[in-house]
Amino acid sequence: xxxxxxxFLVLLAALFAADVLVGSTGVLWPFGGGDASAGEIAxxxxxxxxxxxxxxxxxxxxxxxxxxxxxxxxxxxxxxxxYVLGVSSGASLGVAVFLLGLPMLGGAGIARxxxxxxxxxxxxxxxxxxxxxxSARIKxxxxxxxxxxxxxxxxxxxxxxxxxxxxDTALKGFVIWSMGSLGGLSHGQLLIxxxxxxxxxxxxxxxxxxxxxxxxxxxxxxxxxxxxxxVRGVIFLATSLLAGSVTAFCGPIGFVGIAxxxxxxxxxxxxxxxVLLPASVLIGADMMLFCDLVSQLxxxxxxxPVNTITALLGIxxxxxVVVNSKRGRMM
Amino acid sequence: MKLQIENIxxxxxxRHADTRLLAERLSLAAPEGELIALLGRNGVGKSTLLxxxxxxxxxxxxxxxxxxxxxxxMTAHERARRIAFVTTEHVAVAHLRVHEVVAMGRAPYTGWFxxxxxxxxxxxxxxxxxxxxxxxxxxxLESLSDxxxxxxxxxxxxxxxxxxxxxxxxxxxLDLPNRYQIALLxxxxxxxxxxxxxxxxxxxxxxxxxCDALWVMTPGGVAAGAPExxxxxxxxxxxxxGTPLTLSPEGVVxxxxxxxxxxxxTDTAAISRIAAxxxxxxxxxxxxxxxxxxxxxxxxxxxxxxxxxxxxxxxARNGTAFRVDDFHALAALLRQFGDAL
Numbered sequence: 001x002x003x004x005x006x007x008f009l010v011l012l013a014a015l016f017a018a019d020v021l022v023g024s025t026g027v028l029w030p031f032g033g034g035d036a037s038a039g040e041i042a043x044x045x046x047x048x049x050x051x052x053x054x055x056x057x058x059x060x061x062x063x064x065x066x067x068x069x070x071x072x073x074x075x076x077x078x079x080x081x082x083y084v085l086g087v088s089s090g091a092s093l094g095v096a097v098f099l100l101g102l103p104m105l106g107g108a109g110i111a112r113x114x115x116x117x118x119x120x121x122x123x124x125x126x127x128x129x130x131x132x133x134x135s136a137r138i139k140x141x142x143x144x145x146x147x148x149x150x151x152x153x154x155x156x157x158x159x160x161x162x163x164x165x166x167x168d169t170a171l172k173g174f175v176i177w178s179m180g181s182l183g184g185l186s187h188g189q190l191l192i193x194x195x196x197x198x199x200x201x202x203x204x205x206x207x208x209x210x211x212x213x214x215x216x217x218x219x220x221x222x223x224x225x226x227x228x229x230x231v232r233g234v235i236f237l238a239t240s241l242l243a244g245s246v247t248a249f250c251g252p253i254g255f256v257g258i259a260x261x262x263x264x265x266x267x268x269x270x271x272x273x274x275v276l277l278p279a280s281v282l283i284g285a286d287m288m289l290f291c292d293l294v295s296q297l298x299x300x301x302x303x304x305p306v307n308t309i310t311a312l313l314g315i316x317x318x319x320x321v322v323v324n325s326k327r328g329r330m331m
Numbered sequence: 332m333k334l335q336i337e338n339i340x341x342x343x344x345x346r347h348a349d350t351r352l353l354a355e356r357l358s359l360a361a362p363e364g365e366l367i368a369l370l371g372r373n374g375v376g377k378s379t380l381l382x383x384x385x386x387x388x389x390x391x392x393x394x395x396x397x398x399x400x401x402x403x404x405m406t407a408h409e410r411a412r413r414i415a416f417v418t419t420e421h422v423a424v425a426h427l428r429v430h431e432v433v434a435m436g437r438a439p440y441t442g443w444f445x446x447x448x449x450x451x452x453x454x455x456x457x458x459x460x461x462x463x464x465x466x467x468x469x470x471x472l473e474s475l476s477d478x479x480x481x482x483x484x485x486x487x488x489x490x491x492x493x494x495x496x497x498x499x500x501x502x503x504x505l506d507l508p509n510r511y512q513i514a515l516l517x518x519x520x521x522x523x524x525x526x527x528x529x530x531x532x533x534x535x536x537x538x539x540x541x542c543d544a545l546w547v548m549t550p551g552g553v554a555a556g557a558p559e560x561x562x563x564x565x566x567x568x569x570x571x572x573g574t575p576l577t578l579s580p581e582g583v584v585x586x587x588x589x590x591x592x593x594x595x596x597t598d599t600a601a602i603s604r605i606a607a608x609x610x611x612x613x614x615x616x617x618x619x620x621x622x623x624x625x626x627x628x629x630x631x632x633x634x635x636x637x638x639x640x641x642x643x644x645x646x647a648r649n650g651t652a653f654r655v656d657d658f659h660a661l662a663a664l665l666r667q668f669g670d671a672l
């Protein structure tokens with residue numbers, strides 16, 4: 001097990017380095033020769049574009065994978081994830097309301113960034129609350145999933161309506177946001193994101209024991225002294241923070257949250273959250289860095305939306321899980 | 332520790348309706364070191380009562396005392412060190428290993444990360460040995476049979492190291508030998524460790540044979556006592572009120588069916604076992620078997636021939652006789668005969 005962790009760590013370092021060095025301007029050798037001005041340009045590309053972008057990919061992968069794992073355990077649903085249950089759409093709705101509905105509050109700089117983040121958390125939390133309320137009554141895995149998708153679609157519909165009624169300038173700002181990308185984040189945005197992800201991860205790490213007990217079922221967890229209400233509350237907070245922040249700054253990114261925990265289970269063959277949480281976080285970071293690397297299509301000027309790459313990688317895993325869960329397995 | 336139930340009412344909240352009251356004014360006691368089976372028909376409130384005893388759902392009224400202390404006044408953490416509960420929840424989690432499940436029983440004693448001390452490890456190992464699952468330590472829970480899985484869940488409850496252990500239908504879905512083995516295991520645990528063990532069950536015959544006391548729950552209340560006490564008082568039969576089932580003094584449940592006609596059984600070879608089987612066959616086909624002494628007029632006669640290897644069915648009205656080789660063919664004849672009557 002230790003070996004697997006080390007392997008994924010080495011992979012992470014390699015992917016991070018590759019993601020920083022390879023980009024639309026070709027392979028960058030910042031410390032190798034050349035004249036002074038070329039070196040300076042290389043340095044600027046490195047520190048203002050590539051390093052922040054790689055850091056965002058890292059954070060997004062960590063946050064999405066962790067939130068997916070938390071949701072799967074708390075909902076006792078192997079197909080739960082921030083994207084499929086509509087939490088990302090909820091965050092989009094929050095951002096849309098902020099950017100389109102209240103453009104006068106828009107402001108600029110760090111205030112605008114914080115506004116986007118907070119509205120995304122509120123939107124994510126609202127949908128999560130709805131799905132949690134529904135899943136308390138309906139135990140059917142598929143039914144909860146379909147309802148999550150409905151909530152997500154409803155949120156998207158609201159966003160469409162908002163777009164229709166908004167001014168050109170507000171619309172432009174929102175459309176740029178909604179195309180989503182790991183790049184283009186300011187250092188301030190990166191800082192907000194890092195703090196949020198760290199906070200969400202801390203909340204999750206503090207709940208590993210309760211999450212393990214919840215694997216047996218709520219009755220068992222309660223009988224061993226777990227306050228199910230409290231754990232739910234903490235996980236609710238952590239998930240909103242993690243999934244909301246990513247959506248706020250990178251736009252909706254699908255299939256990382258749902259697929260990565262399953263890859264972690266397959267690779268590590270454990271159900272213990274003390275293993276699964278760090279494993280998911282690590283694999284999530286690896287996967288996002290890899291997707292970012294691929295999306296830049298080294299050697300060409302094209303940049304694909306990272307969302308398409310994550311979908312292509314994640315969907316086969318999800319299909320496999322669906323096939324397995326139809327055979328009566330929970331996770 | 333002694334479990335006392337004082338005047339409790341149980342039930343559950345319903346949507347769009349008043350609270351459904353399942354039982355009220357229940358007072359029961361379970362002494363230390365006894366195995367108690369909670370019996371009763373579906374929907375009578377066995378699970379609700381167990382949940383109230385476990386402190387998972389508070390009773391509508393009254394108190395549950397463990398060692399003289401009201402469990403409603405304990406924190407969830409304090410309760411977890413006193414009451415272990417094996418629920419009916421089916422655990423279907425991939426890659427979850429047997430010792431991990433049992434180690435979860437130590438949760439009330441470990442820190443936030445759940446790290447096991449050497450003492451915790453020892454208790455986990457001991458619990459697994461006690462349920463004879465020591466060899467399955469590193470197996471995945473998923474790979475076990477239902478009986479083995481139930482043993483693991485019991486080991487988890489053991490590792491919780493509580494004076495009271497509650498189990499909700501631990502023998503459901505198990506085959507007959509497994510049901511006896513689980514009940515035997517619970518009996519050993521109660522007598523060997525001094526725990527009070529209460530389990531709900533639909534399996535009357537194991538309960539009657541292995542439990543120190545039974546709590547028989549009917550819509551009218553709960554009758555408690557040793558199996559024999561409840562048989563003497565007829566409280567055990569109350570479970571079957573309104574059904575064609577009756578309980579024999581041996582604790583065997585029989586289906587009571589009205590028989591219109593009588594058949595006489597003549598045992599030429601005098602093998603009482605074969606005669607008893609022939610009587611069973613007749614009963615199963617809707618006839619009342621009779622011995623030579625009773626005064627009724629039989630409609631037919633079953634003769635046991637050739638030391639029980641052949642049977643002859645004779646119509647008492649006209650004397651036609653048929654010979655068959657086994658009970659299966661005899662039963663077919665009897666059914667035909669019964670239809671023609």
